[in-house]
Amino acid sequence: MKIFDYMETYDYEQLVFCQDKTSGLKAIIAIHDTTLGPALGGTRMWTYENEEAAIEDALRLAKGMTYKNAAAGLNLGGGKTVIIGDPRKDKNEEMFRAFGRYIQGLNGRYITAEDVGTTVADMDLIHEETNYVTGISPAFGSSGNPSPVTAYGVYRGMKAAAKEAFGHDSLEGKVVAVQGVGNVAYTLCKYLHEEGAKLIVTDINKEAVQRVVEDFDAKAVEVHEIYSVDCDIFAPCALGAIINDETIPQLKAKVIAGAANNQLKETRHGDLIHELGLVYAPDYVINAGGVINVADELNGYNHERAIKRVETIYNNVEKVFEISKRDGIPTYVAADRMAEERIERMRQSRSQFLQNGKHILSGR
Ligand SMILES: NC(=O)C1=CN([C@@H]2O[C@H](COP(=O)(O)OP(=O)(O)OC[C@H]3O[C@@H](n4cnc5c(N)ncnc54)[C@H](O)[C@@H]3O)[C@@H](O)[C@H]2O)C=CC1
């Protein structure tokens, strides 16, 4: 990968490599765009096949955060971190504190939160070194684990997608196939079960599967079977790139609505599902609940206010479908358009106060 070419093509601002020999920290912070405000996005810890895969993941996820935050109406830019390592074996206190010092060094350009492979306890360790971290323990007046709120947003967005596909937003009796039943999807399954949906689930972690089978009467299938099961809604809630050439022909669902980031392997897969008439709720629109929740901390956390804002995911998904139908474009393009237009509007309105590159009041 030619890093500067890639950064220039997709307009990335900054890529930071962090290394600490004592703790074993190897982290990559990607900051995509800070037009709307400081870049906010989680820290993922994962065992990447190689360094290039880690860099690519950080870059793709950071860009997704720019679009997610913009589409959710937040005054925040997009960034993300990946830490290379096995979250079950390689974590230690020094690692997260060293990482916290790197974040502090960015002086507020990047604010972190948890993501796959990291926990509230890890965020608390980062917080020992910097205030530019969200989703720390509620004891600090923070919002804690974002996953349950992400799940609520996905549930609301799924209802909006069901309305588009089936004419009403009730999920009672609908069969939902859930791929990956970790932090977000466990709570999502709870909402779906409570509404009377039937669940088919899979996960590489057998204990996680057992939990939803027991708690929510879900039917378990093998990992490779989840794409082809008879269902109304496919909810990808594990990792990205699962909408691809191999999986699309297998899908029986009419709706795709789930929590995973970067669900489309390539943009052409978004075109393909559109042509096939599938109703796709774009990933970063439907899974914005967690970031909306942690972003609320920046104003002094208020749970009710945050949840009210998460409710708007329903309307945002509806808006995407409207733009898609109005302009005859796939929903992923409609979502990008919605986000890009907001960023551009804000860029323009800010420039009203600039003359020759300097602010007209402060002269800076
Ligand atoms: N946690 C949050 O608040 C947010 C999460 N997301 C995204 O949602 C997705 C899920 O996040 P979490 O629930 O927090 O992560 P998690 O790590 O708790 O859950 C993911 C689950 O997927 C399973 N999994 C991994 N590969 C699999 C495969 N090939 N087939 C089946 N299952 C597989 C894992 O075993 C795990 O149980 C991720 O893509 C994440 O980036 C997006 C927005 C916010």
Ligand SMILES: CC(C)CC(=O)C(=O)O
């Ligand atoms: C987990 C969130 C708080 C932020 C994030 O990184 C995301 O939405 O993907």
